[in-house]
Amino acid sequence: MENWVAARKNMTASIIKLNTTAADHHIAKLAALAIGLSVLEAAIPSPLPGVKPGIANIVTLIVLARFGWRTAAWVTLLRVVGSGLLMGSVLTPGFFLSLSGALSSLMILAISQHLPARWFGAVTHSIFGAFAHIAGQLLLVYFWLIPHMGVAYLIPIFAAAALIFGTANGLIAAYFLSVEKRNVACA
C-alpha cells in the first residue's frame, strides 16, 4: 500500500514538459496567424471548389523572405494541419488536397528562393507557388479522386485563379515587406 502511494505520488509529481525554444514560439505565432487567415478565408463562398484566394500564403511569403525556407515550411505545414483540425477536415480529401498543394508550393519555393533577390521579389515566388499549388492539387485529383481526362477541362480556370490570386498575394506580401523595411530604417 505504501509502495502504491509512493508510486502515485511519483506519477502526479511528474509533469510532461516540452522544452521549447524561442524559435519554436516564433514559428507557432506565425503559424497561428496563418491559421487565422485560412479560417477567415473559409467563410468566403467560392463558385468552384478549390478556387480560393489563399491569403494565408501571404504569411508564407513574408516568412520566406525574412526567415528563410525552413521556417516557411514549418509555418505552412503547421497551418495546413492546424486549420484542418479547426475546420474538422483532417484526413478528408480536402485536407489532402491542401497538403499536396502546400508541399508542391514549398518544393517550388525551395528552388525559386535562390533567384537573385535584386530582380525577383515576393510576386515571383507567389506566382510560382500558386501554379505549383494547383499543379500538385490537380495531380492528386487525377491520380486519386477523378482518374479521368475531363479534369483537364478545369485546368484553365485553376490556372487563371492561380495567376490572379498569386499576383495579388505576392503584391500584398511585397507591400508588407517594404513597410517593414522602411520602419526598420526609421528606427
Place this chain on the structure above:
Amino acid sequence: MNLPSATDLFAYFKIGDWFVLFLSVLCTVWLTLTLWHGGAADHAVIRSGGKIFSRVPLSRDQTIAVPGPLGITQIAIKNLQARIASDPSPRQYCVQQGWLKQAGEIALCLPNQVSVELHDGKLGGSEKKYDSLNY
C-alpha cells in the same frame, strides 16, 4: 497604416516579377487555347441499321445517300460540317438538328436507323474514348 494607391502597386513589382507575370499569362492563355479548343472534327462516321455504312472525310463537299427501312436518307457534307439534308422519318428531328461542327456531335434518325457522327483524329483510326457516361 497607409495603404498604397492603385498606381503605387507597380512599385512593388521588380523587373523579374514582370517577366514571371508575363510568362504565367502566356502559360494560362496557352493552356486555355489547347484545352478548350473544342475538338475540331475531320471525318464523319455514317451508320445504317447499327452497322458502319461509311467513313468519309469532311474535307470534300458531297452528298451521300444512305438506304434505310423507310427509304433514303441524304447526308450533306460542306465546309468541314455535316448534316442530315433529308430523311423519310415522320418527325424530322435529325434534319432540324442542322449542321454538326465539333467532334462528338451526332445526329440520329431513329425511324430510318441512320446516324452520322463527327470524329477527330485519323480516318478510321479513332473511336470514342469513353463507352458510358454517368452523372
